[in-house]
Amino acid sequence: MAERNIVEAINSALAEEMEADPRVMVLGLDVGKLGGVFRTTSGLVDRFGAERVVDTPLAEAGIVGASLGLALAGMVPVAEIQFLGFTAQGFHQIGPQLAKYRQRSRGRYHCQVTIRAPFGGGIRSPEFHSDGVEAQFVQSPGIKIVMPSNPYDAKGLLIEAIRDPDPVLFCEPDRLYRGRRSEVPDGAYTVPFGKAQLVREGEQVTLVAWSAAVELCLRAADALVADGISAAVLDLRTLVPLDVETLCAQVAKTGRCVVVHEAPLSAGFGAEISATLMEEVFYDLDAPVARVAAFDVPFPPASLEDYYLPSLDRVVAAVRRTMEA
Amino acid sequence: MSPRTAPSKNRAVQARRSVLLADGTIAHGARPRMEEEFLLEALRWMMKSRLYDQKVIALQRQGLFGVYSPGIGQEACIIGSAMAVDPVRDWMVPQYRELMATVHHGLPLEVITAQYLGKIGPARIPEGVKVLPTQVSIAAQLPQATGLAWGLRLRRQDSVVITYVGDGGSSEGDFHEGLNLAGVTRAPIVFFLSNNQWAISTSRKVQTATRNFALRAAGYGFEGVEVDGNDVMAVYDVTCEAVERARSGGGPSLIAAETYRMSFHNTTDNPSRYQDQKDYDEARSRDPIERVQKYLAGLGLWDAKREAQWTEEIREENERAMKMATEAPAPRPEDVFANVYEEPPPRVIRQRADLVDGQGG
Numbered sequence: 001m002a003e004r005n006i007v008e009a010i011n012s013a014l015a016e017e018m019e020a021d022p023r024v025m026v027l028g029l030d031v032g033k034l035g036g037v038f039r040t041t042s043g044l045v046d047r048f049g050a051e052r053v054v055d056t057p058l059a060e061a062g063i064v065g066a067s068l069g070l071a072l073a074g075m076v077p078v079a080e081i082q083f084l085g086f087t088a089q090g091f092h093q094i095g096p097q098l099a100k101y102r103q104r105s106r107g108r109y110h111c112q113v114t115i116r117a118p119f120g121g122g123i124r125s126p127e128f129h130s131d132g133v134e135a136q137f138v139q140s141p142g143i144k145i146v147m148p149s150n151p152y153d154a155k156g157l158l159i160e161a162i163r164d165p166d167p168v169l170f171c172e173p174d175r176l177y178r179g180r181r182s183e184v185p186d187g188a189y190t191v192p193f194g195k196a197q198l199v200r201e202g203e204q205v206t207l208v209a210w211s212a213a214v215e216l217c218l219r220a221a222d223a224l225v226a227d228g229i230s231a232a233v234l235d236l237r238t239l240v241p242l243d244v245e246t247l248c249a250q251v252a253k254t255g256r257c258v259v260v261h262e263a264p265l266s267a268g269f270g271a272e273i274s275a276t277l278m279e280e281v282f283y284d285l286d287a288p289v290a291r292v293a294a295f296d297v298p299f300p301p302a303s304l305e306d307y308y309l310p311s312l313d314r315v316v317a318a319v320r321r322t323m324e325a
Numbered sequence: 326m327s328p329r330t331a332p333s334k335n336r337a338v339q340a341r342r343s344v345l346l347a348d349g350t351i352a353h354g355a356r357p358r359m360e361e362e363f364l365l366e367a368l369r370w371m372m373k374s375r376l377y378d379q380k381v382i383a384l385q386r387q388g389l390f391g392v393y394s395p396g397i398g399q400e401a402c403i404i405g406s407a408m409a410v411d412p413v414r415d416w417m418v419p420q421y422r423e424l425m426a427t428v429h430h431g432l433p434l435e436v437i438t439a440q441y442l443g444k445i446g447p448a449r450i451p452e453g454v455k456v457l458p459t460q461v462s463i464a465a466q467l468p469q470a471t472g473l474a475w476g477l478r479l480r481r482q483d484s485v486v487i488t489y490v491g492d493g494g495s496s497e498g499d500f501h502e503g504l505n506l507a508g509v510t511r512a513p514i515v516f517f518l519s520n521n522q523w524a525i526s527t528s529r530k531v532q533t534a535t536r537n538f539a540l541r542a543a544g545y546g547f548e549g550v551e552v553d554g555n556d557v558m559a560v561y562d563v564t565c566e567a568v569e570r571a572r573s574g575g576g577p578s579l580i581a582a583e584t585y586r587m588s589f590h591n592t593t594d595n596p597s598r599y600q601d602q603k604d605y606d607e608a609r610s611r612d613p614i615e616r617v618q619k620y621l622a623g624l625g626l627w628d629a630k631r632e633a634q635w636t637e638e639i640r641e642e643n644e645r646a647m648k649m650a651t652e653a654p655a656p657r658p659e660d661v662f663a664n665v666y667e668e669p670p671p672r673v674i675r676q677r678a679d680l681v682d683g684q685g686g
């Protein structure tokens with residue numbers, strides 16, 4: 001079995017699906033010869049040709065809107081939005097159009113479209129490039145929201161996304177793109193949506209996260225061992241669909257929960273997790289559900305991002321407070 | 326010739342195309358493609374469009390129909406363009422004012438009527454009908470139509486896409502993104518811009534400083550043509566040419582049809598607050614239907630008797646469709662959840678069950 005990082009895992013998923021299904025195509029900014037600004041589409045144009053790996057004009061609404069039309073024509077487009085923050089320029093084609101098209105057409109049409117977009121802080125990106133706006137899309141029912149945290153999931157979830165008859169927003173944690181390699185099988189496999197994964201066992205508290213924050217939570221869980229605290233880490237993998245069952249069962253087991261995300265606190269997806277736990281497992285809780293998130297200010301210049309994003313210290317401190325409650 | 330129809334000094338743009346003048350005579354030197362029988366068919370469709378609009382407005386006033394945007398005054402655009410595409414091969418991507426174009430393209434009138442009545446299943450576009458749903462988010466259909474045309478070519482289909490937009494829609498970013506991408510991909514598509522001079526209450530002059538919407542095409546590297554949008558023969562001609570160009574690999578076209586919205590924006594609007602009566606009267610004198618009737622009368626093919634007979638027949642057809650739509654099953658509460666996901670998330674399934682239980686059903 002091969003060892004791959006997330007960039008290589010995504011590249012492998014795209015290549016597998018393009019090989020298996022001639023309808024699958026990739027489009028977006030600089031996805032051709034350059035292979036994308038993070039090289040996730042590297043080599044695909046040489047292998048599959050410029051008709052299926054298309055450098056588009058710089059126009060996000062156009063990329064998404066055209067993908068919708070391509071899907072109706074019978075293609076299976078995988079569109080890349082260069083950075084998730086720039087979905088703002090195409091938002092109306094995502095939430096109001098792509099997500100609603102099946103309903104608006106009374107089920108006559110559906111949109112087998114995947115939108116891939118890197119995001120997240122921690123790599124000293126310029127303005128707008130780091131914005132974690134995933135929760136904005138949760139208010140657009142009809143589109144699935146996938147947030148892989150590791151190479152194995154990145155490949156399996158992306159193949160699942162490409163094969164899903166409904167639209168999928170696939171958010172890639174750029175901070176982890178070239179992180180640790182791990183085992184990623186050759187060939188196609190899928191990781192199902194709506195199945196959270198317990199990535200670390202623990203007895204006393206559950207850290208709930210997705211995307212790059214999972215890696216942070218794993219480090220926090222390691223650090224907490226010194227305090228004698230046994231923390232589990234639950235990776236949600238997908239926000240829509242949400243695995244309410246695993247989430248609730250896991251938190252009920254430990255009785256304590258800290259949700260960690262890199263998007264701002266207020267109305268972030270952590271609020272949804274916390275509210276869900278209140279509704280479902282309130283009487284199993286030994287402490288209030290805590291949240292550690294970015295602050296309610298716009299993403300600052302890169303020189304300040306370490307203060308803005310949830311840090312190891314903030315996560316560890318929140319867990320300690322939760323244990324004392 | 327009025328100054329507005331004078332040939333442009335800019336060589337990139339042809340003079341506004343015109344075949345059948347407002348007085349019902351053929352423009353000097355015009356050689357139309359439409360022959361008499363076909364023109365009669367066009368007239369019948371235009372009358373159907375107007376009679377349907379009039380009926381719907383009457384029903385809406387009685388609270389029996391939802392908000393509706395009539396195509397009154399724009400029938401030559403609606404029908405002339407639709408007659409130039411092939412319902413078997415070609416796709417139609419509407420905005421919302423081209424209702425009868427979609428019907429001409431194969432969408433049963435009772436189905437689109439059911440959509441306005443809020444029906445779900447009965448409002449579904451039947452399989453095989455190459456029409457996309459009405460688009461209310463102005464200009465959002467344009468990049469989608471480009472993608473569709475591009476994809477049909479990638480799928481090696483012999484299809485052309487026609488899509489519609491208004492003068493207001495031409496100001497949206499999606500107009501630029503959709504047309505620009507079409508130019509770059511040389512997608513087989515026809516952009517049909519109906520300049521009816523209004524976007525709700527906003528004058529066409531507010532939308533753009535350009536004299537001529539067809540000029541926009543030059544910026545995207547393809548053909549733009551301006552046409553008298555109240556002239557069904559000319560609209561048909563220029564749309565046929567654009568379709569042929571698209572089908573033979575010649576890329577996209579922009580048709581800018583100069584017309585006039587001879588009714589309100591929609592049934593909630595009150596044009597007397599912003600529209601000059603003179604403009605309206607002037608537009609009335611260029612009515613797209615009356616000029617065809619005059620022309621055909623001159624050929625001995627039209628008279629009051631025939632008009633009365635057709636009106637009667639069309640009203641009956643339209644009412645049959647309305648009746649079917651009205652009598653089609655009303656949505657059930659759980660239809661709130663219909664057609665959102667192929668496989669709804671567990672949470673949504675639970676919400677559906679809660680709703681159904683709450684209804685005692």
Ligand SMILES: Cc1ncc(C[n+]2csc(CCOP(=O)(O)OP(=O)(O)O)c2C)c(N)n1
Nearest residue numbers: 422461462463491492493494521523524525
């Ligand atoms: C994106 C968007 N903005 C605003 C509206 C509200 N609205 C509905 S129709 C309309 C005017 C459209 O004018 P035009 O494109 O000229 O089309 P017409 O109604 O004249 O056919 C507006 C502003 C809308 N539906 N979509």
Ligand SMILES: [Mg+2]
Nearest residue numbers: 491492523524
């Ligand atoms: Mg208008």
